[in-house]
Amino acid sequence: MRELGKSVGIRRLRSVGVAALAAGVAVLGAAPAQSAAGGDELRMPGASAARGTPGAHHFYPYPVYFSGAAPAALSQADFTEVMSQANSYWSTATGGQITVAKGWDMPTWQKLSITSSQEASCDVDAITKAVRAKVGSAGDRDHLVVILNGLSQCDFGDRPQFGLTRLGDGFTIVNGSFTTGVALRTLARNAGVGFAGSLNCVNGSTPVPISGTCTGNNTSDNPWDPTGSMPYGRAGTPIADTLATLGVLPSDASTQVVPGPARSITLTPLSSGAGLRSAWFDLGSYRYLVDYRVPSGLDAWIDDRTWTSSGGVVADPGGGVTVHRIDMSKPASERARLVVDFHPDASVSSTARHPGLAQGESYANPDGSFAISVTAASSASASISISFPGIDKVDRWSGDDRYSTSATISSGVYGPGVDVAYVASGEIYTDALSGAPVAGRSDGPVLLVSAKGIPDVIATELTRLAPHKIVIFGGPATISPEIEAQLHDFTTGEVQRWSGADRFETSAAISEVSFDPGVATAYVASGRVFTDALSGAPVAGKTDGPVLLVDTDKLPSSITTELQRLKPTKIVVFGGANTITDGVLTQLQALAGTGGVDRWWGPDRFSTSAQIVDKAYGPNGGTVFIASGRVFTDALSGAPAAGTLESPVLLVDTDKLPDTVAAQLQRLRPGKIVVLGGPNTISYGVQASLARYLP
Structure with missing residues (x-):
C-alpha cells in the first residue's frame, strides 16, 4: 500500500496569462501587471518551494x-463557503498538514473559442486546450477548476485529473455547481488518490461479500471516503490509503501482513490521528486494506441512522473493521478502493448498507485465501x-532472491555430507537443464551462483552441506575460473567442470560422464526454452x-553422437512441434531402439507440464512441486529436489492455476504441495487455490 503510500506532489499554478480575466477578478497578494504585449496579465501569488502534498492548496475557479x-x-x-468547508475538512482529516484556500475570487464567465461540433459533443480535450490557451503555464501545488454551466451534452458532474497534468498542476472540469464534495474529491484525485467505491458480489443470485462475480461502483458509493460522491451527504475520515497517498500518514501507522501464519493486530480508529491505523496484505492481483472506524471526529455521524437488513437492525453505514479491495493489475488511475460489504442483502443502493465487522464477527473467504475475525473492539x-x-x-520454499531460494530448496531436502553438490549459473538456464536430472539421480542439490561470484547464502549452504565433491555445470563464460577456484574451499574433494562449446555440447558432455550405454530411455528437450x-x-x-x-529445427551433431553412444531403447521428446519440429523427430527415429520415439506435449507450456506428469506419475499421496512457467530460476534448483524425492513438477502461471494442471492435481491426490519461489513468481492467490487439492 505504498508503505502505506508514497506522497504524490500537487503543485501550484505559477504564472497565468489571462487577458480575458481583466474584469471582476481580485488576485490574492498580487496586482495586475502589464504584459510585454501591453495587455493586462494577472499573476498567481508567489509559489513556495516545491514540496510534497502536505501544505496549502489553492483553488482557481x-x-x-x-x-x-x-x-x-x-x-x-x-x-x-466551499473553500472554507474544504479547508475545515482537510485540516481536520490531516491534523493541519493540508489546508485549502482560494487562489483568486470567482471570476466572470469566460468565452472559449471551440467549434460547434466540439461544443455539441462536449469535447473535453478541445475544452482543455482552449482553457490552457488562456491560462498558460503551471507551477506548484494548485488546482485549476474549469466550470461549465450544467451542459446537457456533458455526461458527467465532475472530471478531476488523476495526478498532476503534464504542466504540473491539478486540474478538473466541473459541469454544474462547484460544491464542497467536488473540492474534496479534486484535491485527492489531483494527488493521485484512487476513487473509493463499494464492492457488490453474488454467488448465483445470492449476495455475498466476495465471489468470482463482483461489480464495483468505482466512482461514487463508498460510505465514508471523500473520493466518492458522498452518498450520505458528507464525508467521513479518509481511509488510511487515501491519507498515505496524500503523504500525511506516518509509515508506522500501517503494517503489512505477509500471508502465512495468523497474525493478531490492534488497530486504532482512523479518526484518532495516532497509533496503528491500517493493515494490508496482497493476494494475487488484489490488495486488501484493513481499517477501523468508530463514530467520532469526522465520523461522528456514521451511526446517526439505522437500516433494517435481513440480519436485523444495524447502523447505517456504521463503522467497525472495514476491508477495501484494490485490483492492482489495473492502471493506477483505475485502481478503485472498493469496500467489502460483510452484511450483504438484495439492496445494492449507495446507502442502506453496513459493511464493517463488529466485535465477535468474522469472515472467511470461500477459497480459503484469508480470514478476518474481530476479537475485541472499543472506541479506543x-x-x-x-x-x-x-x-x-x-x-512455500523461497528466499529474497533466486540465490536464497536456491539455498532454501537445498536445505529443505538435503542434509550435510552429500556426495556431490552441483553448481549452475543463476543467470542462464541451459546448463542446468541437462544437469537437473543428473543431480536428482545422484541425490545432490543444484545451487545457483552469479557471474560476480558466490552469493553469501550459497556459501553458507555449501558450508552446511560439506559436499564430498562439487560439479560445475557450464563453461567459464557462465561460471568464471575465479568462482571455480573459490569452490575448492567448500569441499574436501575435487571440483569438476562439465561443459562444452555451446549449450548442446554441454548437454552431451553432462550425459557422457553420467550415463553408460544402453539406457532405457533418453529424453530430448528444446535448448531454446526452459519449460x-x-x-x-x-x-x-x-x-x-x-x-x-x-535446437528447434536441428539435431546438433554432438547430440547425435551422444545418442549413438547411449543406444537408448526409447526416446521421449518433451514439448510440441513449435519447440522441436517434426523434422527433428524424424531424425531421432533413426537413433532410437525398439521403443521408438514418443512425444509428450500439450498446446502450451502448462499443458505440456501436465502431460509429462500424467505420463510418468500415478496417484500416491506424495509431494508435488509447483514452479513458475514464466521464470526459470526457482525450478533449476527445484527440479533436482523433485527428482531426489521422485516427485513431479507442475508449472503454473504467476496469478493463475491452469485448468490442465488443476486436473492433474485432482488425479494425483498429493499429501503435500510445495511452491517453489516467492509471490512475485507464484502469487499467494495461486497458493491458496492449490490448498483445495490437499486432504
Whole structure:
C-alpha cells in the first residue's frame, strides 16, 4: 500500500496569462501587471518551494461558456463557503498538514473559442486546450477548476485529473455547481488518490461479500471516503490509503501482513490521528486494506441512522473493521478502493448498507485465501486476527532472491555430507537443464551462483552441506575460473567442470560422464526454452535417463553422437512441434531402439507440464512441486529436489492455476504441495487455490 503510500506532489499554478480575466477578478497578494504585449496579465501569488502534498492548496475557479450570452454570475459567497468547508475538512482529516484556500475570487464567465461540433459533443480535450490557451503555464501545488454551466451534452458532474497534468498542476472540469464534495474529491484525485467505491458480489443470485462475480461502483458509493460522491451527504475520515497517498500518514501507522501464519493486530480508529491505523496484505492481483472506524471526529455521524437488513437492525453505514479491495493489475488511475460489504442483502443502493465487522464477527473467504475475525473492539481500539487458512496448508520454499531460494530448496531436502553438490549459473538456464536430472539421480542439490561470484547464502549452504565433491555445470563464460577456484574451499574433494562449446555440447558432455550405454530411455528437450525440460527433469531423474538438448529445427551433431553412444531403447521428446519440429523427430527415429520415439506435449507450456506428469506419475499421496512457467530460476534448483524425492513438477502461471494442471492435481491426490519461489513468481492467490487439492 505504498508503505502505506508514497506522497504524490500537487503543485501550484505559477504564472497565468489571462487577458480575458481583466474584469471582476481580485488576485490574492498580487496586482495586475502589464504584459510585454501591453495587455493586462494577472499573476498567481508567489509559489513556495516545491514540496510534497502536505501544505496549502489553492483553488482557481475558471467558469467558461462557448456560445450565446454569458450565464448568470456565479456566487462569490458560495465559492468562499466551499473553500472554507474544504479547508475545515482537510485540516481536520490531516491534523493541519493540508489546508485549502482560494487562489483568486470567482471570476466572470469566460468565452472559449471551440467549434460547434466540439461544443455539441462536449469535447473535453478541445475544452482543455482552449482553457490552457488562456491560462498558460503551471507551477506548484494548485488546482485549476474549469466550470461549465450544467451542459446537457456533458455526461458527467465532475472530471478531476488523476495526478498532476503534464504542466504540473491539478486540474478538473466541473459541469454544474462547484460544491464542497467536488473540492474534496479534486484535491485527492489531483494527488493521485484512487476513487473509493463499494464492492457488490453474488454467488448465483445470492449476495455475498466476495465471489468470482463482483461489480464495483468505482466512482461514487463508498460510505465514508471523500473520493466518492458522498452518498450520505458528507464525508467521513479518509481511509488510511487515501491519507498515505496524500503523504500525511506516518509509515508506522500501517503494517503489512505477509500471508502465512495468523497474525493478531490492534488497530486504532482512523479518526484518532495516532497509533496503528491500517493493515494490508496482497493476494494475487488484489490488495486488501484493513481499517477501523468508530463514530467520532469526522465520523461522528456514521451511526446517526439505522437500516433494517435481513440480519436485523444495524447502523447505517456504521463503522467497525472495514476491508477495501484494490485490483492492482489495473492502471493506477483505475485502481478503485472498493469496500467489502460483510452484511450483504438484495439492496445494492449507495446507502442502506453496513459493511464493517463488529466485535465477535468474522469472515472467511470461500477459497480459503484469508480470514478476518474481530476479537475485541472499543472506541479506543480493535483487536483483529488475520489468517490465511488455505495458504497455510501449502508449503512455500523461497528466499529474497533466486540465490536464497536456491539455498532454501537445498536445505529443505538435503542434509550435510552429500556426495556431490552441483553448481549452475543463476543467470542462464541451459546448463542446468541437462544437469537437473543428473543431480536428482545422484541425490545432490543444484545451487545457483552469479557471474560476480558466490552469493553469501550459497556459501553458507555449501558450508552446511560439506559436499564430498562439487560439479560445475557450464563453461567459464557462465561460471568464471575465479568462482571455480573459490569452490575448492567448500569441499574436501575435487571440483569438476562439465561443459562444452555451446549449450548442446554441454548437454552431451553432462550425459557422457553420467550415463553408460544402453539406457532405457533418453529424453530430448528444446535448448531454446526452459519449460519443457524443467518439467521433464524429475522424470528423467527417477528413471535414470539423460535429458539432451536440441535446437528447434536441428539435431546438433554432438547430440547425435551422444545418442549413438547411449543406444537408448526409447526416446521421449518433451514439448510440441513449435519447440522441436517434426523434422527433428524424424531424425531421432533413426537413433532410437525398439521403443521408438514418443512425444509428450500439450498446446502450451502448462499443458505440456501436465502431460509429462500424467505420463510418468500415478496417484500416491506424495509431494508435488509447483514452479513458475514464466521464470526459470526457482525450478533449476527445484527440479533436482523433485527428482531426489521422485516427485513431479507442475508449472503454473504467476496469478493463475491452469485448468490442465488443476486436473492433474485432482488425479494425483498429493499429501503435500510445495511452491517453489516467492509471490512475485507464484502469487499467494495461486497458493491458496492449490490448498483445495490437499486432504
